[in-house]
Amino acid sequence: MLDDFFVRALVAGIGLAVVTGPVGCFIVWRRLAYFGETIAHSSLLGVAVAILSDVNLTLGIFFTATVVVFIVFLLERREGLPTDTILGLLAHGGLALGLVLLSFFPGVRIDLHALLFGDILAVSRHDLLVIWVGGAIVLGLLCCLWTPLLLATISNDLSTVESRKPLMSKLLFGVLVAAVIAVAVKIVGVLLIVALLIIPAATARRFANIPETMAIGAALVGVVSVAGGLFASLQFDTPSGPSIVVAALICFVLARIPIVFLKGTKQTTQT
Amino acid sequence: MDSKILVDAQNIGVNLSNRWIFRHVNVTVERGQVVCIIGGNGAGKTTCVRTLLGLQTQTEGTVNRASSLKVGLVPQKLEITPILPLTIRRLVALAGKFEDQEIDDALSAVGLDELGNPSVSTLSGGEFQRLMLARAILRKPDLLVLDEPAQGVDISGVEVLNRLVLDVRDETRCGVLMISHDIEMVFDIFDDVLVMIPHEFDQLRYSNAA
Ligand SMILES: Nc1ncnc2c1ncn2[C@@H]1O[C@H](COP(=O)(O)OP(=O)(O)OP(=O)(O)O)[C@@H](O)[C@H]1O
Ligand SMILES: [Mg+2]
Numbered sequence: 051m052l053d054d055f056f057v058r059a060l061v062a063g064i065g066l067a068v069v070t071g072p073v074g075c076f077i078v079w080r081r082l083a084y085f086g087e088t089i090a091h092s093s094l095l096g097v098a099v100a101i102l103s104d105v106n107l108t109l110g111i112f113f114t115a116t117v118v119v120f121i122v123f124l125l126e127r128r129e130g131l132p133t134d135t136i137l138g139l140l141a142h143g144g145l146a147l148g149l150v151l152l153s154f155f156p157g158v159r160i161d162l163h164a165l166l167f168g169d170i171l172a173v174s175r176h177d178l179l180v181i182w183v184g185g186a187i188v189l190g191l192l193c194c195l196w197t198p199l200l201l202a203t204i205s206n207d208l209s210t211v212e213s214r215k216p217l218m219s220k221l222l223f224g225v226l227v228a229a230v231i232a233v234a235v236k237i238v239g240v241l242l243i244v245a246l247l248i249i250p251a252a253t254a255r256r257f258a259n260i261p262e263t264m265a266i267g268a269a270l271v272g273v274v275s276v277a278g279g280l281f282a283s284l285q286f287d288t289p290s291g292p293s294i295v296v297a298a299l300i301c302f303v304l305a306r307i308p309i310v311f312l313k314g315t316k317q318t319t320q321t
Numbered sequence: 322m323d324s325k326i327l328v329d330a331q332n333i334g335v336n337l338s339n340r341w342i343f344r345h346v347n348v349t350v351e352r353g354q355v356v357c358i359i360g361g362n363g364a365g366k367t368t369c370v371r372t373l374l375g376l377q378t379q380t381e382g383t384v385n386r387a388s389s390l391k392v393g394l395v396p397q398k399l400e401i402t403p404i405l406p407l408t409i410r411r412l413v414a415l416a417g418k419f420e421d422q423e424i425d426d427a428l429s430a431v432g433l434d435e436l437g438n439p440s441v442s443t444l445s446g447g448e449f450q451r452l453m454l455a456r457a458i459l460r461k462p463d464l465l466v467l468d469e470p471a472q473g474v475d476i477s478g479v480e481v482l483n484r485l486v487l488d489v490r491d492e493t494r495c496g497v498l499m500i501s502h503d504i505e506m507v508f509d510i511f512d513d514v515l516v517m518i519p520h521e522f523d524q525l526r527y528s529n530a531a
Contacts, residue, residue: 078404079402079404079405081402197415200415201415203402203405204399204401204405204407204412204415205396205399207371207374207376207394207396208394208396208399210374210375210376211374211376211392211394211466212392212394212416212417212460252404255404255406258406259406259408259440260406260407260408260411261405261406261407261411263406264406
């Protein structure tokens, strides 16, 4: 069954969505969208590093992204620079540096389009293994971090006073984001990965009253978007990565409509 | 350090961005004591308490805390982003591992038991303040720290709140450190009070202890 490229794409995308849902929830709760964007952009530097040091692409991206996470934390601790300035510096600095470094190696051919927009239809069996095993590890770690991270999201002071080590859990979460992005770049690409983190989480907010249900809902929305996007891309011959994101966007819009209607009817019955 | 002493600060001062927020402050909280800090806006009360808890490093002086001191904190303000769904019971439960019954008891102690389990974003200011208090006492802390707990709480609520704080103190023999900007609110309950005055570095103190 896994011989079929479409089935492999589906299995890969679902594996990814199950992880980006819960991780994405923390991204939106902690307003880390630009942070995610920075990590994603820096993966171009990661690609250059991987090629220069002749290691696996995913490992190279993960390693570089982790370094970027630590740099963000170090710079943030020093007063003076606002966070979005630091992120902008690293995002575009990393991107530019990666492209410049790669140009020194004219023999190296990289598929920039695949890097920017992903190529889910090209995933191999080995990629599937990386996605599912890596995904399981990330989800496991996120479960362990769940409560401390949630409290750190609500209040740094409370979290410190209650001995939850907020800095440690935030740093570890940053490393988890680096891992997710390193794996996801191959599938949806540098430019679209953050959409897969944010849109399902934002969609699930409507139906959740506690954080845990929102995380599960985000995973489900992600899975539906991946399946919907992939089938649509097959049907209409559209690019797969963007199709998945558009499917997620449609889920988001659909999720908002019924509630607006419900509210409308409620108000009319009240008056 | 005396085993009754929970936290002790000697001659502490904090300087932020080249400005002294406060200086020459001495505070000691012992088990079973209610210590209040009062003063106008910007006098440095919150910064002082954060320093006592180790959330802010002091520029001068020394702070000693009892080892493995368990703190229950009600912060002055807490903004929870609306995209984070949170019910009141879930927020309270984040304080640690508790039985449902314990959570019920804490919620009814602050008079929130009739409310059910609504989303925190729907609470009024005073209700939220009570919720944070419930959360803090649920932890059975050694030191209960309240940063303007009476804000948004109605007049009868302030008496109930003071009563509750004293009850918790009597029951658990914890120390209480409480900030208020109004001495009348805390007049009946303090053992020790520190008055901080903005831009003045000589604090006044009174004691009810004698
Ligand atoms: N991180 C900071 N950097 C610079 N100044 C600060 C910082 N935090 C607080 N301040 C200043 O310290 C002073 C005291 O602040 P603090 O919050 O401790 O006052 P407060 O006594 O609690 O006031 P209020 O009654 O309004 O709560 C204020 O003037 C504030 O502007
Ligand atoms: Mg204050």
